[in-house]
Amino acid sequence: MFFNSFRYGAGRVRVQWAISLAAMLLVALSARPAAAQTAQAAPAQATRTILVMGDSLSAAYGLSPAQGWVALTADRIGSSKPGWRVVNASVSGETTAGGAARIAAELQRHRPAVVVIELGANDGLRGLPLAQTRANLEKMIQAAQANKAKVLLIGMRMPPNYGPEYTQGFEQNYTALASQYKTALLPFLLEPIALDRDAYQADNLHPVASAQPRLRDHVWKALEPLLK
Known part of the structure; x- marks a missing residue:
């Protein structure tokens, strides 16, 4: 048992x-x-940021934000460039001094891979010293590059009534800085609509909604190569 x-x-x-x-x-x-x-x-792709530092031309002055060229660019990026986003830190009335004062905080907040600088028009309209405008833009470029961001510098031009010395020097600020710091350059934001009176609002300064896609396409030619 x-x-x-x-x-x-x-x-x-x-x-x-x-x-x-x-x-x-x-x-x-x-x-x-x-x-x-x-x-x-596959690991999830981290989102990279495009930071736009501009004035009223980039802040969609007189329009709804969604109608501006920056928002239209963001829409295009959303559909054609996965992994990228656009932050529009543009302020109507902004000068290069304002941009230079704000950029460190914006860089820290958003950690962008690309910085688009569209400033200077308000400096020119106020007749501010060219050396001052250049120094402010230079500070912004240096700050962006110190944070390992690529830079697209978008230029502006002044009307001829400011005199040839000022208008030429104003334009040359952008080309000289782009050459010195090896940035991408779009010499004149409003080039596609510069001679089209119907493309502007009643103030003759700010583009209407129907002109914004043309500005988007113009900027895209310089911006898209940086998104690789």
Whole structure:
């Protein structure tokens, strides 16, 4: 009886051990595909930011924000450049001094991979010294590049009534800085609509909504190569 009980008890141990082993193997086998899937899954692509530092021309003055060239550019990027987003930090009435004062905080807040600088028009309209405008733009470029961001510098031009010395010097600020710091350059934001009176609002300064897609396409030619 004792022998039979021992055999029965030993048998139960072997059966239970076999069941436990089978269960462990089943768990291990079922876990392997999940582990393989985890190893093979591509990591999520981090979103990279384009920071636009501009004035009223980029802030969609007189329009709804969605109608401006920056928002239209963001729409295009959303559909054609996954992994990128646009932050519009433009302020109507902004000068280069204002941009230079704000850029450190904006860089820290958004950590952009690309910085678009569209400033200077208000400096020119106020007749501010060219050296002052250049120094402010230079400070912004240096700050962006110190944060390892690519820079697109968007230029502006002044009407001829400011005199040839001022208008030429104003334009040359952008080309000289772009050359010195090896930035991308769009010499004149309003070039596609400069001679089209119907493209402007009643103030003759700010483009209407129907002109914004033309500005978007103009900027895109200089911006798109930086998104690689």
